[in-house]
Amino acid sequence: MLAVQIKAEQEIAPLISSKKLFIFECLGCRDVYYPVEEAEQFIAGLKEGVVGKASLDYLCHREFTHEYIKAYASEIEKAQVILVFSCGVGAQVVSSLLEDKIVYTCCDTLYLNGFQGLTVQEFDCDQCGECYLNYTGGLCPIARCSKHLLNGPCGGSQDGKCEVDPDIPCVWQQIVDRLAKLGQLDTLERLGTAKNWNVSPVS
Ligand code: SF4
Ligand code: SF4
Numbered sequence: 001m002l003a004v005q006i007k008a009e010q011e012i013a014p015l016i017s018s019k020k021l022f023i024f025e026c027l028g029c030r031d032v033y034y035p036v037e038e039a040e041q042f043i044a045g046l047k048e049g050v051v052g053k054a055s056l057d058y059l060c061h062r063e064f065t066h067e068y069i070k071a072y073a074s075e076i077e078k079a080q081v082i083l084v085f086s087c088g089v090g091a092q093v094v095s096s097l098l099e100d101k102i103v104y105t106c107c108d109t110l111y112l113n114g115f116q117g118l119t120v121q122e123f124d125c126d127q128c129g130e131c132y133l134n135y136t137g138g139l140c141p142i143a144r145c146s147k148h149l150l151n152g153p154c155g156g157s158q159d160g161k162c163e164v165d166p167d168i169p170c171v172w173q174q175i176v177d178r179l180a181k182l183g184q185l186d187t188l189e190r191l192g193t194a195k196n197w198n199v200s201p202v203s
Helices: 009-016 036-044 062-071 073-078 088-097 171-181 185-192
Strands: 002-006 021-026 050-056 081-085 102-105 107-111
Touching: 002 036, 009 081, 009 102, 021 036, 021 073, 021 088, 036 081, 050 062, 050 073, 062 073, 062 088, 081 088, 088 102, 088 107, 171 185
Parallel strands: 021 050, 021 081, 081 102
Antiparallel strands: 002 107
């Protein structure tokens, strides 16, 4: 099991102020606890900023989500920011499919004991608690950096490949490249605050 927890409004509000928003909401699978009512209250509070919303199951399924993106293309085109309500996998899938958009997650993903589910997914989430995707362009530094760095790159990457495992890309190089492409490199300046590891299984 894993549990999704809605982030505090004060964490999200500065990121989306005066922005046009498109929302992806994953209604989950049976192995994920998703707080539907709390999410709906949060979304209702966004009011006029929302230009469209898609609610679906299995946002982690890349082909499935790709079809939804095509179906909502005109609303997504109008949006300046994409907000995702899902576990960390779903948020990464949306981010990877909408490379020219700023994608923020509104959720933290927490580990719970028990069966972790079987889903078709390309990206991993270590269910670390306080999700860091909003600092890193939607790419997970916990699951995808060999050293789990929160302040990479470590300086050891060669030609965009990881120093520890040259068979994988250096995710911190990808994070910097993506933020630069979006004109969001100043996001990295927000990385100064300490991560809350208390809710993580690896704390
Ligand atoms: S930072 Fe990575 S491991 Fe942590 S919740 Fe987000 S996607 Fe999952
Ligand atoms: S090379 Fe990149 S992915 Fe590998 S450990 Fe260093 S920062 Fe992490």
